[in-house]
Amino acid sequence: HAKARGRNGVALFEAGMLRDAERRLTLERDLGLALDHGELSLHLQLQVDGARRPSGAELLMRWRRKDGSSVPPDQFIPVAESSGLIVPLGEWVLREACLAWHVLARAGHPLPLSVNVSPMQFRQPDFVARVESILQETGVPPGQLVFEITEGLLVDRRDRTIERMHELAALGIRVSVDDFGTGYSSLAYLTRMPLYELKIDKSFIRDTPHDKDGTAIVQSILSMAGHLGLRVVAEGVETEAQAGYLARHGNASMQGYLFHRPMPLDDLLAHLRGLPELLD
Numbered sequence: 189h190a191k192a193r194g195r196n197g198v199a200l201f202e203a204g205m206l207r208d209a210e211r212r213l214t215l216e217r218d219l220g221l222a223l224d225h226g227e228l229s230l231h232l233q234l235q236v237d238g239a240r241r242p243s244g245a246e247l248l249m250r251w252r253r254k255d256g257s258s259v260p261p262d263q264f265i266p267v268a269e270s271s272g273l274i275v276p277l278g279e280w281v282l283r284e285a286c287l288a289w290h291v292l293a294r295a296g297h298p299l300p301l302s303v304n305v306s307p308m309q310f311r312q313p314d315f316v317a318r319v320e321s322i323l324q325e326t327g328v329p330p331g332q333l334v335f336e337i338t339e340g341l342l343v344d345r346r347d348r349t350i351e352r353m354h355e356l357a358a359l360g361i362r363v364s365v366d367d368f369g370t371g372y373s374s375l376a377y378l379t380r381m382p383l384y385e386l387k388i389d390k391s392f393i394r395d396t397p398h399d400k401d402g403t404a405i406v407q408s409i410l411s412m413a414g415h416l417g418l419r420v421v422a423e424g425v426e427t428e429a430q431a432g433y434l435a436r437h438g439n440a441s442m443q444g445y446l447f448h449r450p451m452p453l454d455d456l457l458a459h460l461r462g463l464p465e466l467l468d
């Protein structure tokens with residue numbers, strides 16, 4: 189009996205794996221066509237400073253199929269990474285970010301823009317050269333771009349990562365560590381890297397201030413970043429209690445639904461027009 193059930197279990201497991209593999213292949217094939225078919229777009233989410241004024245914005249990829257359904261980034265970004273599609277897609281995001289920067293600047297809002305750079309993209313031998321040529325092509329001041337990398341890059345092949353960070357810094361581009369606190373980076377190494385910013389992962393913000401452990405992590409990151417002279421952005425700020433805690437314990441910028449949702453560039457322009465004048 190047990191044996192029969194076991195065999196059944198295996199069969200079910202295999203069927204599940206097959207479905208997953210098929211789903212992945214379909215996603216991969218469709219994603220390869222999505223850019224040419226005009227199904228990909230970018231949303232921008234404003235970050236705010238302690239006074240709750242816009243201090244930058246992050247670009248986030250969106251995929252809306254022709255039938256109107258959306259595929260969330262958490263589903264298609266991993267497929268883009270494993271298939272290598274993230275390399276051309278990432279380059280498209282960077283070019284779009286540069287165009288968006290000019291549109292915002294012309295409207296009176298020259299905001300620093302953050303783009304997510306996947307590990308595979310970051311490790312391409314010609315990555316820095318391609319970034320440089322996009323900068324030249326678009327004429328965006330490099331100091332207006334922030335590259336968000338993941339903590340994994342600070343763990344594997346660390347020396348190569350540090351070298352690359354210096355190459356980007358030489359161009360004037362700033363580097364941020366996304367989802368900070370979820371990886372296994374060595375704190376000692378943070379001081380050896382030309383880093384600009386840490387983004388506290390939203391899982392810790394979610395637990396603040398009611399959960400002792402999550403809050404302790406947020407507080408440690410704020411304090412460490414303060415000592416190291418790093419900018420901090422708290423991601424996923426959804427409540428006044430979270431914003432209040434952050435304001436009392438450091439000077440982090442904040443990004444989250446409490447302030448601004450990710451939105452298309454046109455909506456962002458309209459949104460910025462509706463905000464109180466920036467004092468500069």
Ligand code: C2E
Nearest residue numbers: 248249261262265281304305306424425426443444445450
């Ligand atoms: P991320 O870079 O950590 O981006 C922050 C995510 O938090 C975004 O999810 C954003 O929509 C979401 N978020 C913002 N405020 C709140 C909030 O108050 N509460 C909650 N619960 N969530 C909030 P999104 O847009 O679904 O993107 C997910 C991930 O996909 C990103 O995480 C990033 O890792 C990846 N991704 C998105 N666009 C790109 C891209 O252009 N290139 C690469 N390589 N990765 C991207």
Ligand code: MG
Nearest residue numbers: 246304336366
């Ligand atoms: Mg990010």
Ligand code: MG
Nearest residue numbers: 366367387423
């Ligand atoms: Mg993040």
Ligand code: MG
Nearest residue numbers: 366367389390
């Ligand atoms: Mg994330």
